[in-house]
Amino acid sequence: MMHTLNQDLIILRSALRRMFTSPVAGILNILVIGIALCLPAGMYVLLQNAQGLIAQLSTTPQISLFMELDSTPEDIDRLRNRLQQHHGITSLEFIPKNVALEQLKKSTGLNDVIEGLENNPLPDAYIISSSLSNAETLEEMRQQLQKFPKVQHAQLDSAWAYKLEALLDFAHLIVMILACLLSFALIAVTFNTIRLQILTQRDEIKIARLIGATDGFIRRPFLYFGALQGLFGGAAAWAIINISLMLLSKPIATLSQLYASNFGLHSLTLSESFILLLFSVYLGWLGAWLSVTRHLSRFDPC
Amino acid sequence: MITFNQVSKRYPGGFDALKHISFELKKGEMAFLTGHSGAGKSTLLKLIAAIERPDSGSVLVNNQNVSSLKRAALPYLRRNLGMIFQDHKLLFDRNVFDNVLLPLQICGFDHRESGKRVRAALDKVGLLSREKSNPIALSGGEQQRLCIARAIVNRPTILLADEPTGNLDAEYSQEIMNIFRSFHQVGVTLLISTHDISVLRNNHARVISLKHGAIMTNPTIDESENLGQDPLTSRTPHSNKTEKSGTE
Numbered sequence: 171m172m173h174t175l176n177q178d179l180i181i182l183r184s185a186l187r188r189m190f191t192s193p194v195a196g197i198l199n200i201l202v203i204g205i206a207l208c209l210p211a212g213m214y215v216l217l218q219n220a221q222g223l224i225a226q227l228s229t230t231p232q233i234s235l236f237m238e239l240d241s242t243p244e245d246i247d248r249l250r251n252r253l254q255q256h257h258g259i260t261s262l263e264f265i266p267k268n269v270a271l272e273q274l275k276k277s278t279g280l281n282d283v284i285e286g287l288e289n290n291p292l293p294d295a296y297i298i299s300s301s302l303s304n305a306e307t308l309e310e311m312r313q314q315l316q317k318f319p320k321v322q323h324a325q326l327d328s329a330w331a332y333k334l335e336a337l338l339d340f341a342h343l344i345v346m347i348l349a350c351l352l353s354f355a356l357i358a359v360t361f362n363t364i365r366l367q368i369l370t371q372r373d374e375i376k377i378a379r380l381i382g383a384t385d386g387f388i389r390r391p392f393l394y395f396g397a398l399q400g401l402f403g404g405a406a407a408w409a410i411i412n413i414s415l416m417l418l419s420k421p422i423a424t425l426s427q428l429y430a431s432n433f434g435l436h437s438l439t440l441s442e443s444f445i446l447l448l449f450s451v452y453l454g455w456l457g458a459w460l461s462v463t464r465h466l467s468r469f470d471p472c
Numbered sequence: 473m474i475t476f477n478q479v480s481k482r483y484p485g486g487f488d489a490l491k492h493i494s495f496e497l498k499k500g501e502m503a504f505l506t507g508h509s510g511a512g513k514s515t516l517l518k519l520i521a522a523i524e525r526p527d528s529g530s531v532l533v534n535n536q537n538v539s540s541l542k543r544a545a546l547p548y549l550r551r552n553l554g555m556i557f558q559d560h561k562l563l564f565d566r567n568v569f570d571n572v573l574l575p576l577q578i579c580g581f582d583h584r585e586s587g588k589r590v591r592a593a594l595d596k597v598g599l600l601s602r603e604k605s606n607p608i609a610l611s612g613g614e615q616q617r618l619c620i621a622r623a624i625v626n627r628p629t630i631l632l633a634d635e636p637t638g639n640l641d642a643e644y645s646q647e648i649m650n651i652f653r654s655f656h657q658v659g660v661t662l663l664i665s666t667h668d669i670s671v672l673r674n675n676h677a678r679v680i681s682l683k684h685g686a687i688m689t690n691p692t693i694d695e696s697e698n699l700g701q702d703p704l705t706s707r708t709p710h711s712n713k714t715e716k717s718g719t720e
Contacts, residue, residue, distance in 0.1 A: 176582075176583060177577070177580060180577075373561075373563065374563055374565070376561075377561050377563060377574075378574065378578060379547075380521070380523070380550065380555060380561065381550060381551075381555065381574065381575045381578060381622070381623075381626075382547045382548070382549075382550035382551035382575065382578055382579070382626075383547060383578045384544075384547045384578075385544075387547075387578055
């Protein structure tokens with residue numbers, strides 16, 4: 171049909187008009203959808219940011235080797251030789267116990283407490299940077315180093331980052347589940363809105379049937395309405411996320427400055443925004459379709 | 473054009489609305505359907521538009537067996553029928569113009585073409601000056617004429633009217649009947665149900681008389697007054713003279 175596009179525009183316009191004939195109800199509906207969508211989408215954004223941050227932190231995995239307190243300078247040299255021969259090690263830094271103590275004094279301000287100590291409780295330490303980046307091989311290497319003589323304790327410094335990453339994977343799963351649940355909520359909201367509309371337009375539907383309207387003709391305005399409501403809901407979710415991030419960006423900047431990092435929050439990318447809108451349009455359409463299919467058969471004149 | 477063949481319709485509860493009805497309405501013919509209320513006039517009209525389905529027998533419209541049509545095919549049957557209802561079935565959420573526009577929107581007509589058609593239909597029933605009004609502001613007679621405009625805007629070949637003059641006084645009734653007669657003159661097939669004797673007296677046309685769901689072969693004097701012999705076959709010269717083909 172040539173005129174379909176023209177008709178579609180007319181139907182879209184009337185759907186818009188219907189949505190805002192009672193503006194409060196229309197806007198509330200859109201907000202409900204927006205909030206339902208912005209929860210999983212916003213959590214997704216935060217997770218993406220956290221993941222970016224962790225990737226940044228754990229790019230140079232380090233292992234700290236703490237030596238036994240009674241280690242002699244000979245032991246220290248011997249260990250240095252062994253470590254230098256080890257193939258997984260790219261750089262090596264030795265921190266003597268007195269330097270470590272000075273650093274502790276400076277960074278914690280516990281001067282008095284530390285002054286009061288009879289002898290230095292800190293061990294000599296080697297900080298090792300590795301070319302390995304895989305969590306498992308790093309752990310293997312740590313265990314290997316642990317067995318070196320005079321090594322009291324070997325600690326994988328980025329271990330917490332890997333643990334956090336595993337935690338984030340878990341959080342991703344939760345976001346997915348939340349997204350599924352809230353999708354149902356969105357479908358339910360549209361379903362109900364369309365149900366009310368069908369009830370108020372019962373006469374029109376009956377009459378249209380009597381004068382030759384096909385199911386498609388009757389269904390179309392409701393489907394368009396659902397899709398449009400989904401679109402606005404998606405846009406509301408997008409706006410909520412971006413406004414929230416804007417509000418968060420200032421404190422985050424201050425915080426990251428304190429940690430001497432240049433970390434900044436990222437919002438949804440263009441394609442992610444597009445997917446969000448598409449998804450909400452689809453859910454709105456689906457809710458409307460379910461509602462129309464369920465309720466229209468009741469108004470059959472035959 | 474419309475053929476009933478041994479059609480019976482029983483409503484749930486065991487009420488026989490129609491019993492073994494057989495008749496034929498030829499292309500371009502105009503006929504009145506009469507009978508007391510509850511005689512089955514509305515049911516008969518509903519069977520033609522497939523709003524109800526017969527329990528037995530067949531209803532043919534344009535040689536198409538309406539009683540066996542699939543649900544998806546019904547809209548296309550109804551687009552070819554103009555239906556006029558006693559209660560008008562107008563939409564009060566839109567103006568006169570948009571009420572008449574609805575059938576054209578349903579058929580997917582071009583925007584500009586449909587505007588012309590709507591105005592032509594409104595002109596025909598004398599409501600052109602009221603196109604912006606809400607139907608609620610129209611009188612009963614005007615609402616009925618609006619309903620007629622909506623029924624004819626599609627230029628159907630068959631018009632079915634269920635008690636079109638039911639609530640109108642004699643003057644308005646005759647106005648409506650004159651409109652129908654003008655459609656008859658351009659070849660539209662009309663079936664008009666009425667229990668108004670004065671309408672029958674003033675408009676000579678074939679009469680199909682129903683009583684308790686069956687076609688009467690010997691109608692009472694009252695019902696066949698001024699109509700000549702057998703109401704099933706009686707046709708005045710007036711209703712016979714125009715046999716022009718349809719309205720596109």
